[in-house]
Amino acid sequence: MDGFCNIAEALLRECGAINNTVFSEKCPRNCSANKVFSTRTSACPATCATTEQLCPYTGCISGCQCPDDKVLHNGLCINRQTCPCSYQGKYYPSGHSIKQDCNNCTCNGGKWSCTSKQCNAVCKVLGDRYYTTFDKLDYKVKAVCAVTLLTVSPPSNQTDDPFTIKSELVDTGTHRNYGRKIVIHYKGVTLTLGTNSQVYLGSNQIALPFSSSGILVKKVSSQMIKVQLDNGVMLLRDSIKRVYIYVIPSLKFKTKGMCGTYNNNQKDDFVTYEGDIESNPVSFASKWKVSKSCTEVDFICS
Known part of the structure; x- marks a missing residue:
């Protein structure tokens, strides 16, 4: 046989x-x-x-x-x-759901099916030199000069002062240990977050929580301060030089500054105020100096 x-x-x-x-x-x-x-x-x-x-x-x-x-x-x-789905080297059974930013993804017979909500974008400034743009481009530059982190283009029919968030490293005098000061200019009001958790409206220190003119400021933890603006921008700042700036989807294509252009394209994140695109972090940061008198040498590429 x-x-x-x-x-x-x-x-x-x-x-x-x-x-x-x-x-x-x-x-x-x-x-x-x-x-x-x-x-x-x-x-x-x-x-x-x-x-x-x-x-x-x-x-x-x-x-x-x-x-x-x-x-x-x-x-x-x-x-x-009943096929599982793979994500970051792990398998998840059919029917399992995971979170992707603000969207939910569900495994369906070996394929992920995700909702398609437009999510908020976040810009991160960590320590004295680490930046992540809204489009998730990471770069390093120690910008000692005051620089513009974010400016948002106003509607064409609006004549108010432009909205800006600026940042400056302040030498605390202890072995060149820098603190980070944040200045927000919005609707003609200037809000300053000092290096030791002080908050100023103009030149006057204010107690928290504070609310006025489309601005809400409050402490959300012992070290973290939250600033919510009614234009869809939210800022979180702690006492160890970490800054997180969140923008809503309707601000896509309207941002510039050290946080980059929010348009899902990292290639133009180093765009200047004039609309030129720089090739490296030092040149890019120098174009977003608040004061032209601040010397170029203060930008230390890391």
Whole structure:
């Protein structure tokens, strides 16, 4: 019988001359993990990761394979509807949901299905030299001069002073240990967050919480101060030089400054006030100096 089976297997591989069902009955093969034997098995079987793939071997081989209504995953044959989804090197079962920014993604038969909400963007300023733009471009520059972190283009029919958030490193006198001062100019009002958690409206120190002219300032923890503006900008600042600036989706294409252009394109994040694009952090930061008298050498590229 072995001789018949070997000949029949060769014929099936080449041209399918013998019915595969007859072959299975006359020459049974044992397969594990709920697989079935076939003389015309693909060298690149369907898996949860892919249903169609380029296969370097176009012929057929004999062996165990998944039934036609199942796919291969980790050596087992499973229904495609139960395939897990992969994210950052981990597998999640079908039906599992994860958070992606402000959107929810649900695993559905091996594929992620995500909601498509427009999310807020965040600009980060960490320590005295680490920046991340709204478009998630990371760069380093120690801008000792006062610089503009963010300016937002006003509506064409608005003649108010432009909205800006400025930042300045202030030498505390202790081994060149810098503190960060934040100055917000909005609707003709100047709000200053000092290096030691003091908050000033103009030249007057104010107690928190404070609310006036579309500005809300309050402490959200022992070290963190939150500033909420009614134009959709929110700022968080702590006492160890960490600043987070959040903008709503309607401000897309309207921002400039050290936080970059909010348009999902990192290539133009180093745009200047004049509209030119700089090629490096030092040149970029120098174009956003608040005072022209501040010397270029104060910008220390790290």
